[in-house]
Amino acid sequence: MNTELAEAFAQACRSLGARADATMLAMARLSPDRAPGATALEFLPVCGVYAIAARAAASDAKGRASLVGELHALADDLRFRVRDAVIEGLARVGASAGDALVSEVSSWTDGYFHAAAVVRALGHEAWLSTLHDAQGVLDRLDEAFTLARDAPRAAARYPGHKALIEALGTGPGVVAARFGVPVFDLLVRWTAVQDPALRGAIEQTLRFKSLAGRFGPEIERVRNALEASLPPARNPDHDVGPTRNRSKSRKRKYR
Numbered sequence: 420m421n422t423e424l425a426e427a428f429a430q431a432c433r434s435l436g437a438r439a440d441a442t443m444l445a446m447a448r449l450s451p452d453r454a455p456g457a458t459a460l461e462f463l464p465v466c467g468v469y470a471i472a473a474r475a476a477a478s479d480a481k482g483r484a485s486l487v488g489e490l491h492a493l494a495d496d497l498r499f500r501v502r503d504a505v506i507e508g509l510a511r512v513g514a515s516a517g518d519a520l521v522s523e524v525s526s527w528t529d530g531y532f533h534a535a536a537v538v539r540a541l542g543h544e545a546w547l548s549t550l551h552d553a554q555g556v557l558d559r560l561d562e563a564f565t566l567a568r569d570a571p572r573a574a575a576r577y578p579g580h581k582a583l584i585e586a587l588g589t590g591p592g593v594v595a596a597r598f599g600v601p602v603f604d605l606l607v608r609w610t611a612v613q614d615p616a617l618r619g620a621i622e623q624t625l626r627f628k629s630l631a632g633r634f635g636p637e638i639e640r641v642r643n644a645l646e647a648s649l650p651p652a653r654n655p656d657h658d659v660g661p662t663r664n665r666s667k668s669r670k671r672k673y674r
Contacts, residue, residue, distance in 0.1 A: 420462060420500060425469045432470035433477050443470035447493060456498035465504045468493060472508025476515040487512060487523060495532035495579060506536045506543075513546030520546075521555040528562035531570075531579030538563050538586040542593035553598040557605055560591055564609050567617055575616070584616045588623035595637075596629055603637040610644040618645065 432439035447467025454460035468490065475486035490512075494505045513520045521541075527533040537559055540546060550556060567583050574580040595602035606621055622645065625638050 420465065425462070425466045425504075428466045429469035429473035433473040436474075439470065440474070443467045443474070444489065447471055447489060451497045454498075456500065461498055461500055464493075464496075464498070464501050468501060468504040468508050472511045475508075475512045480516075480519065483512065483516060483520075484523065487520070491527060491533060494527070494536045495530060502532060502536070506539050509536060509540035510543035510546045513540060513543070514549055517546075517549040518552040518555055521550065521552065521559060524559065525562070528559060528566055531566065531574070531577060531583045534563040534566050535579070535582040535586040538583070538590035542590040547593065547597050550597070553601050556594055556598065557601055560587075560594065560602075560605060563587060564612075564617065568612055568614060584620055587617065588620035592624040592627035592630060595624070595634065596627075599634065600637060603634065603641055606641045607644045610641065610648045613648075613650070621645065 432443045444467065446463045447470070449460070449464045449467070454463050471486050471489050475483045475490070478486060487509075490505050490508055493501055496502050496505070509520075509524070516523075524537050527537045541550075541556060541559065563583065564587060567580070567587060570580055591602055591606065595606075606624065609617065610621060612618065621641065625641055630638060
């Protein structure tokens with residue numbers, strides 16, 4: 420994908436201001452039927468998303484809210500390039516809005532793809548470097564963990580749920596490098612969860628090489644909490660082993 424061309428279009432829309440809104444919104448809202456994924460036409464909604472983010476980054480709080488709402492509507496688009504553009508766009512807006520956007524995206528953590536977009540965008544250096552309110556970031560991560568934990572069992576088959584689990588395996592590690600101990604405190608609390616996918620996400624976070632040198636004791640603390648929260652091993656004295664199913668050999672007495 421020609422990201423340089425998409426960026427040039429975004430900057431042109433930013434320069435034109437509100438005069439470009441109708442065009443960029445029409446492009447961003449092109450449905451998968453009109454601009455199918457894996458075709459040249461997919462580039463049009465991607466350009467629209469780039470432009471929305473550029474306009475939102477240059478807007479005041481009031482103007483930014485409606486444009487971020489457009490990004491929210493596209494966060495679960497069927498086309499992965501559009502979804503990825505939303506994540507990049509959210510990080511761009513965050514680089515401008517900083518902590519204010521962290522509060523504004525609290526409504527995003529009610530959907531799998533949406534929450535995944537927030538977690539991944541928070542891990543972008545452009546946004547992360549502007550943040551000072553650790554609690555707001557922790558709240559968004561906590562909400563994302565809660566959403567994944569409370570998902571029905573069938574959700575494991577959803578692409579959005581998979582994207583959220585993957586985001587929770589990478590985003591917290593990047594955020595931990597910025598905010599340190601409070602993030603590890605959050606992870607320790609979440610080690611009580613028994614969902615193997617979420618436990619795997621926490622373990623993946625602990626493998627970040629950039630954390631080992633600075634936060635070795637904290638990593639060990641989370642690992643110890645994971646081990647302590649494992650269910651007790653089954654007593655081998657009570658394990659009678661597999662039993663033979665004799666039901667098939669029984670003949671029905673009555674017909």
